[in-house]
Every structure is written in C-alpha cells, then in structure tokens.
Amino acid sequence: MRVATRYSHSIPKLVCPDGEDGLIISTDNLNHVIEIDKEKMLMTLESGVTLSQLIDEAAKSGLALPYTPYWWGLTIGGLLGTGAHGNGEFDGGMKAAKVSLGVLGVISQITLQLQPMFKRSVTLVTKNDTDLSDQVTVFGRQHEFADITWYPSQKKVVYRVDDRVSSNESANGLWDHPGFRATPSLALIILRSTEEDQEKRGDIAGKCRDGKLTSDILIKSAFGLTNDGVVFKGYPVVGYQNRLQASGGCLKGLKDGEITACPWDPRVKGLFFHQTTFSIALSKVKDFIQDIQKLAIIAPQSLCGLDLYNGILMRYVTGSNAYIGKQEDSVDFDITYYRSEDPKTPRLYEDVLEEIEQIALFKYNGLPHWGKNRNVAFVGAIKKYEKGREFLKVKEKYDPLGLFSNEWTDQVLGLKGGLTIVKEGCALEGLCLCSEDIHCAPQKGYLCRPGKIFKDARVCTFVQAMNR
Ligand SMILES: Cc1cc2nc3c(=O)[nH]c(=O)nc-3n(C[C@H](O)[C@H](O)[C@H](O)COP(=O)(O)OP(=O)(O)OC[C@H]3O[C@@H](n4cnc5c(N)ncnc54)[C@H](O)[C@@H]3O)c2cc1C
Structure with a gap:
C-alpha cells in the first residue's frame, strides 16, 4: 500500500506497490487548506496541497513559508516523504515523520508554522570558479537564501546573493524559472534529438557549444527573474517572498493537448535524464569541489553536457533532527545529465560523472536525496544516518506488518537485498x-x-x- 500524489515527481520506485494486489492511495483530492490562524501564524492543510497552493493561500493572509523547494508542483505530503528542500530547513514536525518515505502510514493533515510575509532582494553574480571551494563554505552563511550554480566545464559560477530586506522597499519582482515554464513540445523534441545525435556522433564539441549557449542565455535573462513580473531591468530584483521563492509556469499553462508541456513531461519525447542529487557536509565540501575541478582539468570537455541542464545547482541545507534527514549543515548538489533511451548505450564521458557520483557518496559519505538518484546512490545509505535504527524502530511501531512498505523502501532502508542489479550493462x-x-x-x-x-x-x- 503506497501513497501517490498529484504529479508523483519522485524518480525512484517509491510509489509502486508490490505485486498485482497492491493498493495506491491518492492524495489528489486531499487538496484543501483547512485553517489559517493569522495570530499564531499557523496553517493547517491537507497533505495533497501543492507548494503553489500553500504559497498562494499563505500570502493571502500576509504569511510566508521561508525555505522551500523551487518547484511549485510537489505536495506537502511528498515533501515530507522524501525530505525535499530548498535552502535552510523545512521544519515539519516529528523526527521520524519529517522524512518518512511514506512507510509510517498516510499523512492526512499537516500544521505549519509560518512567518509574516517579507521581501527579498536577489542579485545574481557571475564569476570564475577559481576560489569556489573557499567561497562555498562561507557564502551560505552570508546570505539567507544563497545558492550557487556552477558550470565546471566553463569554470564559471553564478552566486545567488539573496537576503531579506525591509518591506518598505517598493518593488514587485518575480521569479519564473525558464526550466519550469510551459515549453513548446516541438522545441523539447528538437533539443532531445540534437543531444541524441551529438551523443551518437561523439560530438562533444557540439555539446560544449550548446551548453555554453544555454548558460549564456540563462545568465543574460537573469534565470527568469523580472523586476515587475514583466521585464528584467537590472539587479537587484526585489519582491515578496511568495513571488520569488518558487515557480512552475508549466503547471498553470494552457491545457493545449501537449502543444506545450513541462520540459520533463513523459508524454512528449523531450528531455530524458538521470538526476544525481546528494548532500555533502559543509566540512567536506571544499575537498569535494576541488576533486571535481581536478577532473575538469584532466578531462576538460567531460562536464559540458551538464550545462545543457543548467550546470550543478548547489543549495544550503541546515542540519535537521529528522531521523533520516540531513544530519548536519550541508550543501545539496543537484546534477542532471543525459540518459540514453537504450539502457545499454553509454554516454559520452560516462566515467567522469560516475566518478563524481562515487566520490560524493563513498569518499565524502554524501547523503542521497530520497526522491531522486539511481540505485547505486542508495548503497549503504541507511548506515550513514546515526538515527537510522531509531527510524526503523518507529516504523516497526507504527506499521509492524509493513503494510505501507514496498520492495524499494525495504531495499533502501537496508531491510532487503537486491538494491543493486548486476547484469550486462x-x-x-x-x-x-x-x-x-x-x-x-x-x-x-x-x-x-x-x-x-x-x-x-x-x-x-x-x-x-x-x-x-
Ligand atoms: C521539476 C522538479 C523540481 C524539483 N525540485 C526540487 C527541489 O527544489 N528540491 C528538492 O528537494 N526536490 C525537488 N524535486 C524532487 C521532488 O520534490 C521530490 O521528489 C518530492 O518528494 C516530490 O513530491 P511529490 O509531491 O511529487 O511526492 P511523490 O514523489 O509522489 O512522493 C514522495 C514520497 O512521499 C510519499 N508520500 C506522499 N504523500 C504522502 C502522504 N500524504 N502520506 C504518506 N506518504 C506520502 C510517497 O509515497 C513517496 O514515497 C523536484 C522534482 C521535480 C520534478
């Protein structure tokens, strides 16, 4: 028995019930905000409410949730399921239920502590990556909503200098991330077939050229930031939290029979990728970045493909007391890259990304994002959590028969073998x-x-x- 949400975004097999007789409980209709207590700044909502709804409803009452993922489409239940995050800590409640993989039962309602609405001021600063490994450890402490986008093949970094400012500042900035907008399906098909063709022909120079073009366009267009919801006139972009914290234009796009779609929509033969996402403790992140830089020197073109998917996104996450959440202050790395339709066809420079994945997970003990990643990322993952055993005890207490578990959750929690599948390719x-x-x-x-x-x-x- 597993819980599925409106869009079921998680990439691993979290949602599949086992066998033919499994049940799926949908939270699609659990989509109501139940109560907002303005005085105490508490919001009670059903677990299928999306981040977009949550942000809108809170804003109507002059309230805001400070640290969230950047994408509107995930639900509050799904967010607690995998421990999805933006910058800072999403604080949602009990230590086991905060990140639960859905194995403790169904979460029906959640009460969140909000804050008074506030404004932020965002400036994106582009620099070379020479001192990135030093900057990364301090930058997150200097700016409340800091993040970093890194293009290692171009030795280029975009720092998001992003802080609270006085609400008296007059401006109405907006963030509408281009990667989350309704995109013509034809454009997605062309992008995909271009990359497939480059992979087939071994045209790494073409990937480097297109990757650079993509990042140049994004940087020039301020990654979708505008000063007034229409045009970008320059930094800083100042605006209310609800307009700058997340976006998802394609969710609100026209129902046009897939003439346009979210870029990852499987109904369109558009983007098809792997996502390797993990967090590295702040104390180790300098060495990790230097390792990637060494690889980029040995194989300069090997990471060009990342630029087609907007480089490596680095976000700061605060240590949490969730049993299987982030144990200490860390940097979360999001890496998206080409995946062949044919599982036996290797990618160009296959080895370099595999090495980065293994360096992150095994050399620096990185913690995999539960809602992303490939099987290898979860090898030994549960043993990395000091409170992993506590989590299993709570699971045993709440659901002794394992009714809410499936083969995948048993595997990633170390209760069952078969996580790695050894076969040709x-x-x-x-x-x-x-x-x-x-x-x-x-x-x-x-x-x-x-x-x-x-x-x-x-x-x-x-x-x-x-x-x-
Ligand atoms: C475009 C895009 C952008 C993303 N951006 C980010 C980001 O910025 N940061 C980040 O951390 N992640 C991000 N993700 C990953 C995503 O947020 C997580 O995978 C998230 O968990 C998905 O939420 P969902 O509502 O789709 O949940 P699902 O994927 O459907 O569910 C996740 C897990 O939670 C369980 N679950 C869901 N609801 C309940 C409930 N009510 N009770 C019990 N169990 C439940 C499910 O069974 C499943 O195990 C992104 C994904 C996409 C597609």
Missing part, C-alpha cells in the same frame, strides 16, 4: 557499480576501470582499441 544505468567489463559496454569500448582521481571508484571508461 548495469553500471551504465546506475543499477550496479561495475566490477567487470561486461557491466559496462565492452563492445562499444567502455570498460570497467578505476577512477581518474578516486582510485576506489569503478567506472565505465572509454578505452581506445589499441589500449584494450
């Missing part, structure tokens, strides 16, 4: 860590080799015929 899809060439694509020249800088990594590396 398994490492390409992140189903396994390669230990033999057959786990890569030997017939295409991709063999299982140690990492370039993290020798414990095992990655699918393209090896020239004469060196095989």
Whole structure:
C-alpha cells in the first residue's frame, strides 16, 4: 500500500506497490487548506496541497513559508516523504515523520508554522570558479537564501546573493524559472534529438557549444527573474517572498493537448535524464569541489553536457533532527545529465560523472536525496544516518506488518537485498557499480576501470582499441 500524489515527481520506485494486489492511495483530492490562524501564524492543510497552493493561500493572509523547494508542483505530503528542500530547513514536525518515505502510514493533515510575509532582494553574480571551494563554505552563511550554480566545464559560477530586506522597499519582482515554464513540445523534441545525435556522433564539441549557449542565455535573462513580473531591468530584483521563492509556469499553462508541456513531461519525447542529487557536509565540501575541478582539468570537455541542464545547482541545507534527514549543515548538489533511451548505450564521458557520483557518496559519505538518484546512490545509505535504527524502530511501531512498505523502501532502508542489479550493462544505468567489463559496454569500448582521481571508484571508461 503506497501513497501517490498529484504529479508523483519522485524518480525512484517509491510509489509502486508490490505485486498485482497492491493498493495506491491518492492524495489528489486531499487538496484543501483547512485553517489559517493569522495570530499564531499557523496553517493547517491537507497533505495533497501543492507548494503553489500553500504559497498562494499563505500570502493571502500576509504569511510566508521561508525555505522551500523551487518547484511549485510537489505536495506537502511528498515533501515530507522524501525530505525535499530548498535552502535552510523545512521544519515539519516529528523526527521520524519529517522524512518518512511514506512507510509510517498516510499523512492526512499537516500544521505549519509560518512567518509574516517579507521581501527579498536577489542579485545574481557571475564569476570564475577559481576560489569556489573557499567561497562555498562561507557564502551560505552570508546570505539567507544563497545558492550557487556552477558550470565546471566553463569554470564559471553564478552566486545567488539573496537576503531579506525591509518591506518598505517598493518593488514587485518575480521569479519564473525558464526550466519550469510551459515549453513548446516541438522545441523539447528538437533539443532531445540534437543531444541524441551529438551523443551518437561523439560530438562533444557540439555539446560544449550548446551548453555554453544555454548558460549564456540563462545568465543574460537573469534565470527568469523580472523586476515587475514583466521585464528584467537590472539587479537587484526585489519582491515578496511568495513571488520569488518558487515557480512552475508549466503547471498553470494552457491545457493545449501537449502543444506545450513541462520540459520533463513523459508524454512528449523531450528531455530524458538521470538526476544525481546528494548532500555533502559543509566540512567536506571544499575537498569535494576541488576533486571535481581536478577532473575538469584532466578531462576538460567531460562536464559540458551538464550545462545543457543548467550546470550543478548547489543549495544550503541546515542540519535537521529528522531521523533520516540531513544530519548536519550541508550543501545539496543537484546534477542532471543525459540518459540514453537504450539502457545499454553509454554516454559520452560516462566515467567522469560516475566518478563524481562515487566520490560524493563513498569518499565524502554524501547523503542521497530520497526522491531522486539511481540505485547505486542508495548503497549503504541507511548506515550513514546515526538515527537510522531509531527510524526503523518507529516504523516497526507504527506499521509492524509493513503494510505501507514496498520492495524499494525495504531495499533502501537496508531491510532487503537486491538494491543493486548486476547484469550486462548495469553500471551504465546506475543499477550496479561495475566490477567487470561486461557491466559496462565492452563492445562499444567502455570498460570497467578505476577512477581518474578516486582510485576506489569503478567506472565505465572509454578505452581506445589499441589500449584494450
Ligand atoms: C521539476 C522538479 C523540481 C524539483 N525540485 C526540487 C527541489 O527544489 N528540491 C528538492 O528537494 N526536490 C525537488 N524535486 C524532487 C521532488 O520534490 C521530490 O521528489 C518530492 O518528494 C516530490 O513530491 P511529490 O509531491 O511529487 O511526492 P511523490 O514523489 O509522489 O512522493 C514522495 C514520497 O512521499 C510519499 N508520500 C506522499 N504523500 C504522502 C502522504 N500524504 N502520506 C504518506 N506518504 C506520502 C510517497 O509515497 C513517496 O514515497 C523536484 C522534482 C521535480 C520534478
């Protein structure tokens, strides 16, 4: 028995019930705000309410939720399910239920503590990445809503300097993230087939060129920020929290029979990608960034593909007391990259991203985002949580029969094997860590080799015929 939400955004198999007889409980109609107590600034809502509804309804009462994910479409129940976050800590309640994977039962209602509405001032500053590894540890403490977008192949960084300002500042800025807008399906199809073609032809220069063009356009267009909801005239962009914290234009787009769609909509043959998302403790993040920089020096074009998906997004998350949430102040890394429709076809520079994934998870003990990632990210994940056992005790108490668990939740919680699936080509899809060439694509020249800088990594590396 599993809970599904309106859009069911999580990538891993969290929602699938087991076998033929499983039940899915939908929270689609649990979409009402029940009560707003303006004086105490409390909002009680049903768990299927989306972030967009929550933000709008709170704003009508002059209230705001400070730290949220950037995407309107997730539900408050789903957010608690995976511990989804923006910057700072989303504070939602009990230690086990705060991040629950849905294994404790169904959350029907939630009461949130809000704050009085406030304004923010945002300036995006583009610099080179020479001192990024030093900046990253301090920048998040300097600006309440800081984030960083990094294009390692271009050695370029965009710092989001973003703080509360006095509400007397007159301005009505808006953030409408281009990646979340209704996009013509035809454009999505063309983008995808261009990348497929580049992958097929080994045209890494083409990917670098298109990646740079994409990031240049985004930077020039202020990533969708406008000073008045219409045009961008310059920084800073000042506006109310509810207009700057998240967006999702494609959710409110026309019902036009998929002439336009959200860029990841599976009904359109548009973008198809892997997402590797993890958080690294602030104390280790400097070394991690330097490792990525070393890889970018050894293989300069290897990370160009990331720029097509807007680089590496880095957000600050505060340590939480949730049993399987972030244990300490950390930086969350969001990495999105090409995925072949054919699971046995390797990506260009397959090995470099695999190495980054393994460096993050195994060298620096990164914690995977429960709602994203490929199987390998969850190997040993539960053991990384000091309070992992406490979580399992609560699960045992709330649901001793495991009615709300499925095979996947048992696997990621370490209660069942089978998380990695060892078969031909398994490492390409992140189903396994390669230990033999057959786990890569030997017939295409991709063999299982140690990492370039993290020798414990095992990655699918393209090896020239004469060196095989
Ligand atoms: C475009 C996009 C942008 C995103 N941006 C961010 C971001 O900025 N930050 C971030 O951290 N993540 C982000 N994500 C990931 C996403 O937020 C998480 O995967 C989130 O959990 C999805 O929420 P959902 O409502 O779709 O829940 P689902 O994916 O449907 O559910 C997640 C889990 O919660 C359980 N669950 C849901 N509701 C309940 C309930 N009422 N009771 C019990 N269990 C429940 C489900 O069974 C499942 O296990 C993004 C995803 C997309 C597609």
